[in-house]
Amino acid sequence: MADPRLLYLNESSLKFGGFEKRNSPFAVLGIPMDITSSFRPGSRFAPRKIREVSQFIEFYSLRTGVDVGEVGFEDLGDVVLHPSDVEQNVERIRDVVSYASEKGKIVVSMGGEHTITVGTVLGTKADCVVSFDAHLDLRDEYMGYKFDHACVMHRLAERGVRIMEVGNRAVSREEVEYAKEFGVPFITSHEVNLIGTREVAMKVKNFLRPCNRIYITFDVDSVDPAYAPGVATPEPEGLTPTVVLDVINLIADSRVVGFDVVEISPPYDPSDITSVLGAKLIMETTSIVSSSLKKGKGEVR
Numbered sequence: 001m002a003d004p005r006l007l008y009l010n011e012s013s014l015k016f017g018g019f020e021k022r023n024s025p026f027a028v029l030g031i032p033m034d035i036t037s038s039f040r041p042g043s044r045f046a047p048r049k050i051r052e053v054s055q056f057i058e059f060y061s062l063r064t065g066v067d068v069g070e071v072g073f074e075d076l077g078d079v080v081l082h083p084s085d086v087e088q089n090v091e092r093i094r095d096v097v098s099y100a101s102e103k104g105k106i107v108v109s110m111g112g113e114h115t116i117t118v119g120t121v122l123g124t125k126a127d128c129v130v131s132f133d134a135h136l137d138l139r140d141e142y143m144g145y146k147f148d149h150a151c152v153m154h155r156l157a158e159r160g161v162r163i164m165e166v167g168n169r170a171v172s173r174e175e176v177e178y179a180k181e182f183g184v185p186f187i188t189s190h191e192v193n194l195i196g197t198r199e200v201a202m203k204v205k206n207f208l209r210p211c212n213r214i215y216i217t218f219d220v221d222s223v224d225p226a227y228a229p230g231v232a233t234p235e236p237e238g239l240t241p242t243v244v245l246d247v248i249n250l251i252a253d254s255r256v257v258g259f260d261v262v263e264i265s266p267p268y269d270p271s272d273i274t275s276v277l278g279a280k281l282i283m284e285t286t287s288i289v290s291s292s293l294k295k296g297k298g299e300v301r
């Protein structure tokens with residue numbers, strides 16, 4: 001009998017990058033959940049749009065010399081979601097991700113709103129998360145609700161996951177106090193600009209030293225709206241895509257068990273450039289993780 005967790009999976013006819021490589025170490029999942037977005041909804045359309053634009057990008061990485069076209073992906077399709085029950089969706093996401101993760105896959109998720117990351121991190125059993133985000137997402141609740149896109153990192157931190165955040169610039173006092181009290185280090189986008197790529201990477205690397213299973217989440221609003229206008233909550237003074245990927249190139253190693261690209265809202269991205277950036281983040285991060293798997297960098301899982 002098929003694994004019951006697969007009831008929640010709807011195989012997509014359009015595969016990410018056109019790949020159907022079942023023996024690839026990388027599994028792609030679409031997670032079109034868009035329920036709590038407070039400003040510009042539409043991230044439920046992002047998995048389909050990212051798959052569409054990914055048909056037209058190059059898959060050879062100059063940054064690492066890895067041909068991601070050879071590594072390929074197994075695109076598992078989209079998680080089937082309840083139209084309004086976020087908590088149940090987080091459980092479904094955790095179930096499907098755990099299925100792929102237990103098979104030894106590095107799970108690449110395309111959101112959807114950032115709340116999906118609660119499910120993907122729990123599904124991969126990651127002990128550490130590096131989050132690129134304009135926001136800290138450390139609120140305990142947002143308007144009385146705990147499974148909101150503004151509370152993602154709080155939900156994970158309270159479950160014992162260690163978190164470091166990068167590129168932040170839109171925060172509440174409550175979140176900063178929580179970060180200090182419970183030890184969630186963060187590097188603001190201003191600090192990133194002041195200290196530069198290498199020093200940022202060094203700080204993140206130090207944070208990651210005791211970790212066994214690393215998860216990376218790209219809230220695309222971490223990138224400046226000039227590069228990534230089509231996001232749910234755009235925020236000025238962001239990072240450049242180059243800085244984000246250069247930092248990843250210095251920190252990602254064979255301990256990475258999953259990563260995601262979230263918060264892209266295609267209805268607010270008429271030129272598709274934000275979705276192209278999403279596809280590129282996936283392509284380059286895959287090349288970086290893949291090259292470290294080959295070199296055996298980092299701890300053995």
Ligand SMILES: [Mn+2]
Nearest residue numbers: 134135219221
């Ligand atoms: Mn955000």
